[in-house]
Amino acid sequence: MNPFTTLRRHLTPAQINIYFSIACFFSPPVLGSLVSITFNAGGVWSAMLLAAKRRRLNVDRPMLAITVAIYAYCAAMVLASIVNGTLAADLRFFLPLITFLLFPISYSTWSITEKSVLARIAILASTAACFGALAMAVFQYHRLGVRAEGGAGNPIVFATVTCLAVMTCLAGALSGIEKRWKLLVPAAIAGAIAIVYSGSRMIWVAVPIAGIVVLLINRRRFTGASLARFVAIGVVIALVIAAIGSHAILDRADFLVSDWDALNANGDHSTALGLRVAMWEIGFSAFREMPIFGHGISASRALMKQGFQDQYGLSQGFSHFHNGFLTALVEAGLLGALTLASIFVVAAWNAARTLRLSVDPVERFGATMVLVAVITYLTGGMAGILVGHDILDATLMVFLISGTYLASGRTVAPTGKSAPATAPDASRHP
Known part of the structure; x- marks a missing residue:
């Protein structure tokens, strides 16, 4: 008998979800693309279970709103290729959209997991991920x-997903969901040090912004005096992290100053900063040519390569314009950029509503996960990758799905079993 079939027969759907969730939260910083493989394989398997009526689609208002935004973005990308007559050339670039299309299916499967269990899995798996990230970062930076x-396999991607793990640990410690805060705080510090070693300057900006938001969300748990003490401790920890990573920080600062001088004094676009400025100039010029539907994915990449050659005499080519919304503007015009923005706007709106109405720790933790993901992706995506990378896409879906479910979703039972009775939610105001 197939060993996987045997294993599946001995595990309940809820138990399978536990292992699946551990892999999704642990793997992004440490095992990279495993999160993409796990998430997409799980989504396809869930689709098969739905088709066989062994699962049922869990549709609630917050999930439906995000689904509409995600599907609108995917439709805008396809429509841009149709309008530009590049559908055949762009087909292979549409494969990453499958990750987004799996959102409602994976949401429905994740919804059979008890909320408190999923929240603790997210926290503890992220804790392990932070320690693993630091171990790998120290080896790569100091030994390699x-x-x-x-x-x-990419410093920006590594820093982005590690930032999410750090904030999950911090939110878990402050929310009181996981009592072992003495484990979570060192894990968050370890992850922050790993981010410093990544040299990703935009995520260096995202970390304090997201950290302050997490602190503000959980401010009710502190009196005025203890909050001041907590802020002081946070400043000391930040200084210690900066001291440990001072060499990496100074190196990246020197590179930025050197690139800035080369760009302003000599018009040198061959540096990291110069390449970004060149891409942004090429991108905005391309957007003005086709502002509504854009150029399509493959044509946009060709335009970038041609622009580097014609305008700067450089033989360069990238898969994106190092700004998530500019990339969407060039590939799918205003329609693409607006629908992409709507995903983050709707997600943040759902989270803010939960934080406004609910005092339940698990629900507020879920909303925090969503806001942290929105802040991290938008900050990093201003000068890097927003979507279109397998690890980033899968991790974004993991946080939007689990966060939205914890914040405002309903728990359902697998088809064929009666749903557990739930008491009225006293945590929400009428």
């Missing part, structure tokens, strides 16, 4: 002499 990229 490169910017830390963890298991992601």
